[in-house]
Amino acid sequence: MTKPRRSTYIVLTIFVLGSLFPFYWSFLVASRDSGMLTERVPPFLPGGNFFANAARVFDTVPFWKALANSLLVSGTVTLTTVLFSSLAGFAFAKLRFRGRNGLFVFIVITLAVPTQLGIIPLFMAMSEFGWAGGLQAVIVPNLVTAFGVFWMRQYTVDAVPYELIEAARVDGCSMIRIFWNVCLPAVRPAAAILAMFTFMTSWNDFLWPLVVLDAGNPTVQLALEKLQSGYYVDYSLVLAGTTLATIPILIVFLLLGRQIVAGIMQGAVKG
Amino acid sequence: MTVVDKIAPEGNEAGARTPPRPTLRHRLSRWDVKVSPYLYIAPFFLVFGIVGLFPLLYTAYVSLFSWEAGDDAPDFIGLDNFKELFADTQFWNALENTVSIFLLSSVPQLIIAVLLAALLSARLRGATGWRVGVLLPYAASLVALGIIFANLFGPKYGLVNGLLQTLGLDPVDWQAGRFSSHAAIAIMVNWRWTGYNALIVLAAMQAIPKELHEAALIDGAGTARRFFSITLPLLKPTLVFVTITSTIGGLQIFTEPKLFDAMPGSNNGGSSNQFQTVTLYLYQTAFENYELGYASAIAWVLFVIIVLIALVNFFLTGRLAAVKKK
Numbered sequence: 001m002t003k004p005r006r007s008t009y010i011v012l013t014i015f016v017l018g019s020l021f022p023f024y025w026s027f028l029v030a031s032r033d034s035g036m037l038t039e040r041v042p043p044f045l046p047g048g049n050f051f052a053n054a055a056r057v058f059d060t061v062p063f064w065k066a067l068a069n070s071l072l073v074s075g076t077v078t079l080t081t082v083l084f085s086s087l088a089g090f091a092f093a094k095l096r097f098r099g100r101n102g103l104f105v106f107i108v109i110t111l112a113v114p115t116q117l118g119i120i121p122l123f124m125a126m127s128e129f130g131w132a133g134g135l136q137a138v139i140v141p142n143l144v145t146a147f148g149v150f151w152m153r154q155y156t157v158d159a160v161p162y163e164l165i166e167a168a169r170v171d172g173c174s175m176i177r178i179f180w181n182v183c184l185p186a187v188r189p190a191a192a193i194l195a196m197f198t199f200m201t202s203w204n205d206f207l208w209p210l211v212v213l214d215a216g217n218p219t220v221q222l223a224l225e226k227l228q229s230g231y232y233v234d235y236s237l238v239l240a241g242t243t244l245a246t247i248p249i250l251i252v253f254l255l256l257g258r259q260i261v262a263g264i265m266q267g268a269v270k271g
Numbered sequence: 272m273t274v275v276d277k278i279a280p281e282g283n284e285a286g287a288r289t290p291p292r293p294t295l296r297h298r299l300s301r302w303d304v305k306v307s308p309y310l311y312i313a314p315f316f317l318v319f320g321i322v323g324l325f326p327l328l329y330t331a332y333v334s335l336f337s338w339e340a341g342d343d344a345p346d347f348i349g350l351d352n353f354k355e356l357f358a359d360t361q362f363w364n365a366l367e368n369t370v371s372i373f374l375l376s377s378v379p380q381l382i383i384a385v386l387l388a389a390l391l392s393a394r395l396r397g398a399t400g401w402r403v404g405v406l407l408p409y410a411a412s413l414v415a416l417g418i419i420f421a422n423l424f425g426p427k428y429g430l431v432n433g434l435l436q437t438l439g440l441d442p443v444d445w446q447a448g449r450f451s452s453h454a455a456i457a458i459m460v461n462w463r464w465t466g467y468n469a470l471i472v473l474a475a476m477q478a479i480p481k482e483l484h485e486a487a488l489i490d491g492a493g494t495a496r497r498f499f500s501i502t503l504p505l506l507k508p509t510l511v512f513v514t515i516t517s518t519i520g521g522l523q524i525f526t527e528p529k530l531f532d533a534m535p536g537s538n539n540g541g542s543s544n545q546f547q548t549v550t551l552y553l554y555q556t557a558f559e560n561y562e563l564g565y566a567s568a569i570a571w572v573l574f575v576i577i578v579l580i581a582l583v584n585f586f587l588t589g590r591l592a593a594v595k596k597k
Contacts, residue, residue: 004390004393004394004395008390008393008395009395011390012390012391012395012401012404012405015387015404015405015466016401016404016405016407018462019404019405019407019408019462019466020404020407022408022411022416022419022420022423022462023407023411025419025422025423025430026415026418026419026422029422080314084314084315085315087311087312087314088311088312088314088315090311091307091308091309091311091312092312095304095307095308095311096308097305097308097309100308103312103316107315107319110319110323112519112578112581113323113327113574114519114523114574114577115322115323115326116523116525116550117326117327117330117523117553117570117571117573117574118322118323118325118326118327118329118330118570119326119554119557119570120326120330120333120557120563120566120567120570121325121326121329121330121333121567122321122322122326123557123558124329124333124563125321125325125326140318140321141318141321141322142318142322143314143318144314144315144318145315146315146319149312149315174300174303175303175304175307176307179311200409200410203412204412204413204414206413206414206525206526207525207526207550207554211554211558220412221412221413221414224412224414224415224418225414225530225536228418228421228530228535228536229535229536233535235422238418238422239418239419239422241415242412242414242415242418242419245412245414245415246410246411246412246415249410249412250407250410253403253407253410254403257399257402257403257406258399258403260403260406261399261402261403261406261470264406264467264470264471264474265470265471265473265474265477266474
């Protein structure tokens with residue numbers, strides 16, 4: 001813990017400006033017409049065309065539908081992942097049952113299996129179920145994750161005292177009520193972090209939705225890619241799309257920044 | 272631990288009423304204790320069965336066939352797909368690209384992340400603000416990011432080339448060159464993940480007991496000496512963790528090279544596949560050429576490679592940190 005020198009602030013400032021720059025650049029292009037890209041010295045301030053370009057985005061791709069789809073997918077996946085992971089974490093941390101340790105080790109091992117590589121049979125399976133093209137094909141494979149179970153188990157071990165569970169049982173609580181009324185309130189911080197991670201991951205997923213969804217029923221990421229994949233790339237249009245897609249998540253990020261940072265750092269110590 | 276096994280004494284929510292049928296309640300309660308844990312962990316195993324285990328095994332099965340999409344009676348060809356794959360120059364090229372992009376991204380990223388974490392660990396004014404600022408790129412959508420960087424690195428009107436020319440340097444055709452395209456993609460990856468990894472490293476740094484640094488200070492160790500002799504060795508578990516996660520992610524890289532193409536929507540990874548990665552090749556083989564058997568062989572080889580490299584990483588990181596400790 002040294003006291004920072006001025007140079008520390010300078011380096012950090014440069015780093016943060018570098019972090020911000022691509023966002024700013026995409027807004028800059030999005031708020032002008034594509035002509036600006038041919039200028040030798042690009043302008044430094046945004047122009048007034050952002051809303052016109054954004055309107056063209058809505059004409060080119062079903063952006064609102066994509067937004068609704070992404071919200072539905074990420075929202076559902078986040079909800080179920082948190083719920084199922086907390087339940088499983090509760091069971092692994094606090095309940096005794098045959099095979100508990102073996103099953104938990106198995107889950108930890110599955111963390112190393114890159115599920116991305118299974119897209120071919122998964123696609124075949126989804127076609128077989130008649131789910132290809134539908135949102136359920138994106139939702140169901142992500143209902144719960146090994147990371148989620150692992151994470152919630154680690155937290156539950158310390159956060160929920162056995163005495164509390166015993167007291168609840170003495171009072172005649174069923175298991176599920178103990179989970180709901182005793183465990184869940186105690187693990188809320190970890191659940192919130194897991195929710196944030198899951199939402200970000202799901203929101204950014206690209207390969208699997210690209211494989212399984214139809215062009216007419218995209219998520220935000222697919223809509224963005226569609227914008228760009230014309231024969232001629234109109235960057236004002238495309239970057240207006242990226243700005244539209246980034247602004248909401250950026251706002252959430254800035255509002256919850258403190259918790260997100262704390263969550264990531266806590267995850268590092270625990271994991 | 273045994274607490275949970277105990278069956279609750281009969282009834283009485285508020286201690287007032289006695290339950291009408293204690294035996295049924297008793298049995299229900301015992302059943303609840305026995306069965307509940309399995310019910311609670313069941314969703315994971317169901318989902319993993321469908322999206323993890325089944326695909327892994329079925330991919331192995333499909334890889335033994337000459338299996339085209341829509342083919343009802345694919346031919347069993349044994350290991351021919353693998354034989355073909357090992358002689359496939361495009362596959363080796365894709366593998367080389369993947370490893371090259373992976374090294375160009377993860378090595379500088381880790382080094383910068385550790386240094387950045389060292390800066391962030393000082394007693395900064397507005398510490399949280401700096402941390403959030405460093406983490407900002409993590410909030411970007413990957414696809415948006417790919418598009419933005421493809422634009423920045425554009426050959427004709429890209430800002431990066433504009434800057435180079437302003438400085439009197441020659442512009443680089445970032446997408447056309449092999450190394451330059453790898454470098455550009457790596458910059459994209461680094462831009463997104465360096466701050467995130469820095470925070471993970473920072474957390475580990477702050478867990479190092481202050482006494483160690485104080486003792487070393489008394490012994491006359493300078494900043495650099497303390498960094499290499501105390502901080503770095505104690506960061507080892509975290510560095511292993513960060514390296515392995517970035518390996519698994521890095522070797523599967525797909526979105527960035529797909530969007531970096533000058534021919535948008537293409538899966539070639541450049542005109543001469545100069546930045547086609549293995550996952551991109553896998554995607555092209557399966558969903559553009561519809562050769563599912565061959566693509567499955569690619570998936571399995573990549574899976575094995577990822578596991579191997581993760582293991583090598585694990586040992587190497589351990590070794591490096593052990594050397595530093597002396």
